[in-house]
Amino acid sequence: MCKVYFTFRLINFTLMRSRFLLPHGWRITGVILFLMGLAFSIADQWLNVQFLTWHNLRPFATQTLTGPSLDENFADEIKMLLILFGLLIVAFTKEQIEDEFIAQQRLDSLQWAMYVNYAVFAVCILSVYGIDFFSVTIFNVFTPLIIFIIRFRWIMHRASKKQLQVA
Amino acid sequence: MKNTLRIERAIKNITQGELAEIIGVSRQTINSIESNKYVPSTILALKIARVFDKPVEDIFALEDTD
Numbered sequence: 001m002c003k004v005y006f007t008f009r010l011i012n013f014t015l016m017r018s019r020f021l022l023p024h025g026w027r028i029t030g031v032i033l034f035l036m037g038l039a040f041s042i043a044d045q046w047l048n049v050q051f052l053t054w055h056n057l058r059p060f061a062t063q064t065l066t067g068p069s070l071d072e073n074f075a076d077e078i079k080m081l082l083i084l085f086g087l088l089i090v091a092f093t094k095e096q097i098e099d100e101f102i103a104q105q106r107l108d109s110l111q112w113a114m115y116v117n118y119a120v121f122a123v124c125i126l127s128v129y130g131i132d133f134f135s136v137t138i139f140n141v142f143t144p145l146i147i148f149i150i151r152f153r154w155i156m157h158r159a160s161k162k163q164l165q166v167a
Numbered sequence: 168m169k170n171t172l173r174i175e176r177a178i179k180n181i182t183q184g185e186l187a188e189i190i191g192v193s194r195q196t197i198n199s200i201e202s203n204k205y206v207p208s209t210i211l212a213l214k215i216a217r218v219f220d221k222p223v224e225d226i227f228a229l230e231d232t233d
Contacts, residue, residue: 095193096193097187097191097192097193098193099191099192099193099196099211100192100196100207100208100211101192101193101195101196101199101200101205101207102193102195102196104205156195159195159196159198159199159204160194160195160198161198
């Protein structure tokens with residue numbers, strides 16, 4: 001049905017460096033998953049959905065503020081997984097034609113995303129404390145992917161602009 | 168490295184998209200090579216030269232800073 005291209009062969013390696021990438025058509029699936037996760041997260045701030053509740057999951061759990069609870073509902077898990085897989089798929093699907101230039105930009109963007117992400121995180125370490133810091137670290141799990149996607153798409157957009165002047 | 172890709176393309180009267188399609192790369196790649204933002208691999212340079220039926224040196228040349 002759907003084929004995942006994990007190419008390990010070295011044939012045409014220099015031109016088609018597209019290892020560990022999903023087929024181009026998957027991108028829309030990623031966008032939909034991400035938007036579903038995002039919409040769910042935002043809506044849940046008011047709705048507070050008890051989704052897939054499992055009563056008595058941990059019968060021996062002692063009720064504390066931060067510890068695991070007796071019952072579990074999987075709304076948070078679903079939200080996080082939708083956002084995570086959505087972003088992962090969007091980030092790592094092939095371009096329509098995947099070639100050496102695009103592979104280079106992909107790699108550059110990934111490095112760039114790491115630098116920016118940890119620079120921001122370093123600022124957060126120094127400026128955010130307590131429970132807020134915990135929230136920041138959760139957010140920080142997703143930001144490398146977000147920064148990577150924005151940077152890579154921007155580079156691709158810039159590279160597809162036609163240059164009008166003739167050299 | 169400088170190149171005369173844009174000129175060669177004008178002589179042959181093909182667009183960036185057409186050249187990209189012949190070689191099997193994206194149009195962004197051809198665009199980036201033409202605007203000197205990307206240095207192609209040897210394989211890609213040879214393929215480009217083959218399209219224009221010229222030696223690679225006629226299209227790509229080293230600059231003093233290289």
